[in-house]
Amino acid sequence: PDDVVAVVDEIIRAPDQMIPGAAGTRVWTLRAERPGRDRLEFVSRQPWEPDAPPADRVVFDVVVDGGERREE
DSSP: OOTTEEEEEEEEEOOSSOOTTOOOEEEEEEEEOSSEEEEEEEEEOOTTOTTSOOSEEEEEEEEEOSSSOOOO
């Protein structure tokens, strides 16, 4: 995204059960930089196939209103 939000941290959590092929969880921490609107798009694809269509895709519309700070 542009300067409405910034990624301040990214971690990968191992799966609960260590079974071969089990998926972990990726967690991003974002910080609001300025009021505005933005769209975050996350895609999942294999690192060895960077040009392949994504296996999964999710989009979030983000609104930073400049009001009080709150966590959800």
